[in-house]
Amino acid sequence: AAGVIQSPRHLIKEKRETATLKCYPIPRHDTVYWYQQGPGQDPQFLISFYEKMQSDKGSIPDRFSAQQFSDYHSELNMSSLELGDSALYFCASSLGRGSNSPLHFGNGTRLTVT
Amino acid sequence: AQSVTQLDSQVPVFEEAPVELRCNYSSSVSVYLFWYVQYPNQGLQLLLKYLSGSTLVKGINGFEAEFNKSQTSFHLRKPSVHISDTAEYFCAVNPWGSARQLTFGSGTQLTVLP
Numbered sequence: 001a002a003g004v005i006q007s008p009r010h011l012i013k014e015k016r017e018t019a020t021l022k023c024y025p026i027p028r029h030d031t032v033y034w035y036q037q038g039p040g041q042d043p044q045f046l047i048s049f050y051e052k053m054q055s056d057k058g059s060i061p062d063r064f065s066a067q068q069f070s071d072y073h074s075e076l077n078m079s080s081l082e083l084g085d086s087a088l089y090f091c092a093s094s095l096g097r098g099s100n101s102p103l104h105f106g107n108g109t110r111l112t113v114t
Numbered sequence: 115a116q117s118v119t120q121l122d123s124q125v126p127v128f129e130e131a132p133v134e135l136r137c138n139y140s141s142s143v144s145v146y147l148f149w150y151v152q153y154p155n156q157g158l159q160l161l162l163k164y165l166s167g168s169t170l171v172k173g174i175n176g177f178e179a180e181f182n183k184s185q186t187s188f189h190l191r192k193p194s195v196h197i198s199d200t201a202e203y204f205c206a207v208n209p210w211g212s213a214r215q216l217t218f219g220s221g222t223q224l225t226v227l228p
Contacts, residue, residue: 102148103158
């Protein structure tokens with residue numbers, strides 16, 4: 001079965017650069033979520049979109065922005081990167097945004113900021 | 115607000131032995147409960163979920179969990195583990211009726227020894 005696709009798998013950037021992470025949800029899933037997982041940490045919710053509109057906002061820095069496009073894929077844009085932004089960034093999708101619908105996670109993008 | 119506590123950060127166990135990974139949660143409202151597994155360099159995979167009904171929930175790979183409302187616990191168990199079960203396990207909750215914002219525990223690294 002098709003899963004959530006994230007690209008790139010790995011990304012290395014320098015401080016103050018920008019990065020764009022992409023997420024392609026499972027077909028027919030209309031809700032996308034972004035999570036950040038620091039080294040040895042649990043995933044922290046950043047932001048979510050439902051039907052191309054922002055649904056919820058978590059601990060996303062102002063330097064980051066995201067959107068969901070008409071084909072339901074989503075992009076997380078990160079500017080003025082800092083060393084502390086080094087983490088694994090997960091995208092997840094679900095059908096509907098009800099709290100009982102399970103999230104399906106991608107394999108993540110590992111961002112390293114040097 | 116919700117919080118999830120996974121009491122054991124590391125659980126080493128010999129192959130074919132039983133294992134229990136503990137999870138306690140705190141919430142002022144009713145929640146849905148989930149266990150996710152994360153293999154090295156991979157995304158989070160749903161193991162099982164408790165939404166309602168029977169408090170004993172069976173998941174993939176022979177895992178099961180029991181919801182105990184009075185103790186606010188959702189411990190994960192497997193009667194006989196395999197080397198391939200070595201991974202990080204995350205307990206997560208989501209409040210009823212809210213848009214999706216999973217709150218994760220800090221994770222338990224299960225290491226199965228030969």
